[in-house]
Amino acid sequence: MAYYRRFDYPTPDPAILARLTEQQREMQERIILQKPDFDLKLIAGCDSSFIGEDTILSAFVLLTYPALELVEKVWHVGPVELPYIPGFLAFREAPNLLKAYEKLQQKPDLIMVDGHGISHPRRLGIATHVGLHLNKPTMGVAKKVLVGKYKEPEVTKGSVSPLVYKDEIIANVLRTKDNVKPVFVSPGHLMDLESATSIAMACTTKYKLPEPTRLADHYAAVFKQEVK
């Protein structure tokens, strides 16, 4: 079987990739990056985990802000259509993520997504993709870089360093815990880099991951066990 670059993923149909790339280019025109005008009271976090090869479980948690108390947690299981392809993660995971979102009784003012926002080759990381679909403020918190270069931030919590791509700052590399690998914070949609960075920091307690993402991660694992 043919493989995609150095990964063990089947080579996707070039025609399909061309279509998805075009779709991202169209969506790119609708991205709005600005200081959010909301009064942040409820913030959501989401994450997905896989159950087998082509079945995904997505979880959403809803927290109060700035107290960060859990008020709701939901999940949804469904099939995935595409293999993982760097740059096209949203087409694989967003559909199921959105179905889980619909199950929330209350809707958040902002959604923190695990993955990148505009720190993507075409500015369409999963956080931006989801924000455009819901017309809702979103921001991304990723554990690894996708594109861009940066200098390692100082090892103390709170240190930041810009992630630069094509002469533009597309994210902030944020140290959320002393001597622990930093996270990459970027605006998704209806959001700006500065706000995203300060909110990520405000949501960080004693762990590396900001609470919305950390709890979504946690419950995704818990729900996964219950489903099995």
Next chain:
DNA sequence: GCGACAG
């Protein structure tokens, strides 16, 4: 042409 590559 050779690497790099979210989850």
Next chain:
DNA sequence: ATCTTGTCGC
């Protein structure tokens, strides 16, 4: 993402 034990350091 996922497969997986012990181990080093704060």
